[in-house]
Amino acid sequence: MTLEPVHIKEIHDMVERIDTCLKGDDLDDGTDNVSSILDMLKELNYNGKTVLRSIGPVKRGRVSIEKMIQADDPFDTSYSCDSGSTTAKTFDNGLYVDFCHCAMASTPTDLDIHSMRTIVAATYIDSKKISVSTGDKWESFDSGTSRKKIINIQAGLLKKKANDMVHDIALYLCESEHILQMLERMEDDGFFIMDGPIYPKRLMYWMVVESDDVKIRDDPHCKKILQNYIDIMDHHLKKQKALVGFVKNPEDMQVMQTLKKQEIDIDLPWMLDAQFFKNALFLEKAGVKRRDANKYITYTNWFMQPNQFYEKMLNTTYPLFEGIKHQFPAEDYSLTFFMVYVPKMNAIFKVEAPYGLVKNDEMRWQLTRKVLYDIALNGIPKTLSKADSVAKIQLSERKQIINRFRNSRIDTSYNDIRWGETDER
Template sequence: MTLEPVHIRAIADLASRIDADFETPEESEVDDILPLLQELKHESKIVLKALGRVFRGKVNIEQMASCNDPVSRTFACDSGSTNPRNFEAGVTVDFCHCALACTPSDLDVHAKRTIVAATYSPSWKCSINTTEGWTSFDNEEGRSKIVRIKPGLLQTREKRMVHNVALYLAESEHMLWLKDIPSTNDIFMMDGPLYPKQLMYWMVVPSGEVQIRYDPHAKKILQNYIDIVDHFMKQQIPVIGFVKNPEDKQVVQALRKQETDLDIPWMADAQLFKSILRPPEKEARNCITYTNWFMHPNQFYESMLDTTTPLMDESLQHVFEAEDYALTFFVVFVPSMNVLFKVEAPYGLTKDEKMRSLITKKVLYDISVNGLPISLSKADSLGKIRKTERAQILKQFRKLDPDTTYNELRWSDMNES
């Protein structure tokens, strides 16, 4: 039985009572927060630092879209996954398929693919035919390999860790493989954060149940991302991470701990920046708003270099000073969609004001033209593994029976992602 009108009315009544009692922050309160973002500290540690002055910018969508594209070519990398699957024999497997898109379109670039199958079994007796090197297919246009996380390293979160290794290894290896294609006047975009944050978290958090930091593939992934950033910083070609659904909380958490009378009602940084960037209602349909660039100094991205513990027994190789790998970002708010994007880049590039200006203009131009950088949409389409294709891949397992749950039977027909 679905909800009847009487049930909808009862729920609507509850919603209206919640809505009536809630007060959104006054604009003056939001304005009082801005000066704190120039250099936000907690217990003498800098949490956030503005590059230049703190400001809120605004552009007209039609005027921005009528400008010329500030770069010659846009490259974007993305991958699709079968989603990690458990099998009754105690094996977890995920396949990730990565592609690089180019605007204007370049079919030779689009044809290149990297596929990684990541696996895990807690049993040393379980034999998985991994590959040291790459296996070529499609007349050398594609490469594939199987990797295995060491037995015993995962007591929990097996699916998440297998997915992370498959995803980040496929994407980082694909970017390194094709890194020499972008040249001066181009830009390179990653779909998601600049660094593999989920994997990095589990590599440093003290845990006896998730010890992925001891796995060589995880270490290889971190080195790959440093090599990618090194390459683009050496060439002075902008490389960015375009985060569609930012989930950070450290700014609002630090603001809440300040010795001020300011009320900080937001649970996530994106909510704070939406309040800061929301324009008057009459302008909402026709504009995009954005912030200046910020830096998160002395975070994991710098401290992971030149260290042997707890991350790894030998340090990551890098070309530039540790500070150059610091994460910098600005945020863009699209009022007509009520969505906020976060754009990340390494400090080694964004310490140059001209580079910050170029990246900002490019992102604003792409959003004005397409709502989302069109190269990211292309990469998503090229890399995606669809539901029918996932089912076809699963059928190739003849000796392994999927560890199916009731929810998978109930909801699988509705999950196309």
């Protein structure tokens, strides 16, 4: 039985009461302080360390979608890499496995680039008696255009979060290996857009955290992934080739958490950084009427987040990072970003790049302009959507892959039976 009219009526009443609370003067006062908060982002420090620093003045800009569409594409050729996954599956015998399939797309379309694929199967089983046949070398197929590899995570490294870690290792090894293989096929004056962050953040977090439950820092595949991403950045920094990461669902909280730790007389109702930036870029605050909002895109300047990720790793003597090679000063690997708000989608995106690229004023402007052009033209950049469609593993295909296991039965729960699986990856 679904909700009856009486239930809907009462829920509507609850909605009205909650919504009324969010209409008061206190909330308005908080959002009116956006400019003051933005001023603090010129250089945000905590405990003697810089958490965020503005590259150039802190500003909010807006562009007309119509004018952007009529402008010239800043880059004649675009490339994007994406991957599809079965997601990590668990079997009754203790096996965890995830298949990741990676492809690259280009605009204009290059069928030779589209046809090249990389497939990684990551496995884990917490038993020293059972070994998975892997092999050290890549195996080629499809007339040499594609390659595949099975990897096994050492038993005993994962007491918790096995699904997450098996998935991340499969995903980031597959994507980074495919990008490395394709680097010389991308034109030097082209534009490369990665799907998501430019660094494997969750994997990196668990590699540096001292944990007896998640010890992937001892897994050689993870160190290989770190080196792969440095090699990708080195290639683009050396040739000054355009590269960004397009984050569709930014979940970072560092800016808001840092501001909340400081003694400031400003109410901060936002948990996520994206919530604040979305509010800061809301067009009505810039004097644009709601009926005209869909005609514009708003965006921030670029920001730098120093002392994080590879910059921090490359400056440390921690044994995990011994032997990892890099060609440029550690600061060049720092994460930088700007935020873009699209009113007609009511969506905010985070666009990342390494500092070694965006410290060049001309390159920084070219990256900004290209992203704004692509969003104005298609919402989600066209090449990114093409890569997603090429790499995606459909639900029917995922089921077919898992059903090929003859000696292992999928470990199902009641929720799996009740809700099933959706075709969203």
